[in-house]
Amino acid sequence: MNLQELTEHVHAGHVDELNLISIEGGIYLLEVRHGGRAHPLNDAKGRAIRLRSVEHARTFLESVPVVPFHLVHASAHDEMCGLGSRADEPLKVPISLRSALYR
Secondary structure (H helix, E strand, O other): OOHHHHHHHHHOOOOOEEEEEEEOOOEEEEEEEEOOEEEEOEOOOOOEOEEOOHHHHHHHOOOOOOOOEEEEEOOHHHHOOOOOOOOOOOEEEEEOOOOHHHO
């Protein structure tokens, strides 16, 4: 799915949520969830769009109508001190799609 398709799906009410997935190394990927399935957001060449931060994602998504938006860390215990390895659910935090600076 690309940005134009995402916008069309949001206008049609087909998008359940957007997830900004934090990947090790300061890389963020966008995942679109609709119809119970996850779809990566890709560029015109079909490659996953890589973002640098939450603000970069917000700027990139300026033209998209507001939908539920979450920041997802694949392994929450990796982000915290003193916790050992274990299989947990990802840490999923709701965030605003629009920056407080531009409201």
